Amino acid sequence: MxxxxxxxxxxxxxxxxxxxxxxxxxxxxxxxxxxxxxxxxxxKPLADLDVEGTGFTAWNGRSIRVGTAFHADGWWQDVRHAEVVVTDGTFSASLPQALRPDQDMVVAGWFDTDGNGWCSSGDATFLLPLESGAGVRLVEFDAAATASPDGCNVFGEPYDTLFVGGSGFEAHEGQWVVVAESRGGEVHTGRIERGRFEVRFDWLWSGSFELDWMIDDGDWVCEEGTDVGGKFSVEIGAPQTNVSLAPADAGTGFCAPLDFLATP
Known part of the structure; x- marks a missing residue:
């Protein structure tokens, strides 16, 4: 960046x-x-990745989140993830556009073992380093060989991390979402794919936050009436906080904190 x-x-x-x-x-x-x-x-376009998991019999019937990331400027940058179910000790996950050929990357897996909604020390995590290189790739992901306590680095470490996700936005397929702190600060974007998006805020401090979001219509100018968006409040306190948005959450008054998108 x-x-x-x-x-x-x-x-x-x-x-x-x-x-x-x-x-x-x-x-x-x-x-x-x-x-x-x-x-x-x-x-250097991103490359697709297929992950074949084996040796996961202990987690039969459980969902595993599989994702890719690389480390840059002191931060983990997650690129793509998917959730699949383990069957007969195996799983298959297809991650489109998940690899940056110019970066050494990792593939990580995470079971939310304790069911608290965030990746923490009580969960089972797995990590497999990948060397940089181009082209579509297939990797074998063995449970015993990849088990690692560092897997949470990819999915959000146990500090004040906020995930903002959306679903049901098929009408805006391919458009970009901007999410920003209302009082200024972090701004993150994500693209709507299959009606869903997710953005991540790291290193927030505990307390109350108000955030604004909009789905841009393609001109990168926030205009109520042509852009869809809204506002929401969240209390940050747990190591990770998850907010889910749906089209019904759209409202008014969301453009003021996004005035940096307006044409000067």
Whole structure:
């Protein structure tokens, strides 16, 4: 992301979109952050990954979350994840556009063993390093060989992490969602795929937060009436907090904190 900040940070709102149009047009290159696109011209599209899990008999019938991530600028950047069910000790997960060929990445797995909704020390986690390289790949994910206490690094460590997810947004398939702290601070984006999206806020402190969200209609200018959005409040206290949004949560008054998207 540093590359985008270096080249685009002097631009705001619609001018960011204009300056980075080539990258934005290639969604496979933009990871999840539309406002800070890594690596300049996106000449290295993301690659698909298939994960075949074996040796998971102890978790038969349980859902495992499988995902990819890479480490950059001191943060774990998650790229893609999916949830599948273990059957007869095995699972298969297909992760489209899950690998960045310019990065050493990891594949991680997580069972929410204690059922508390976040990845913590009481859960079973697994981690498999992958070296950088291009092309569609298939990896074998063996339970005994990949068991690791560091798997939660990919799915959100046990500190104040907020996940904002949405479902039921099939009418906006392929559009981008912007979620921002109402009082200023972190801004994150995600693309709607199969009616769903998820964005992640790290290192929030405990307390009450108000956030605004919008689904952009393609011009990267927040306008009520043409863009769908809303506001919500959340109490951050547990190591991880999850907020689920649906089309019924849309409302008014969400554009003011997103005025950085307006054309100067």
């Amino acid at each position: 540093a590359a985008c900040r270096a080249s685009c940070e002097q631009y705001t709102g619609a001018r960011v979109a204009a300056q980075c149009a080539d990258c934005i047009a290639l969604a496979t290159c933009t990871h999840s952050e539309i406002l800070c696109i890594d690596a300049g011209p996106c000449d």
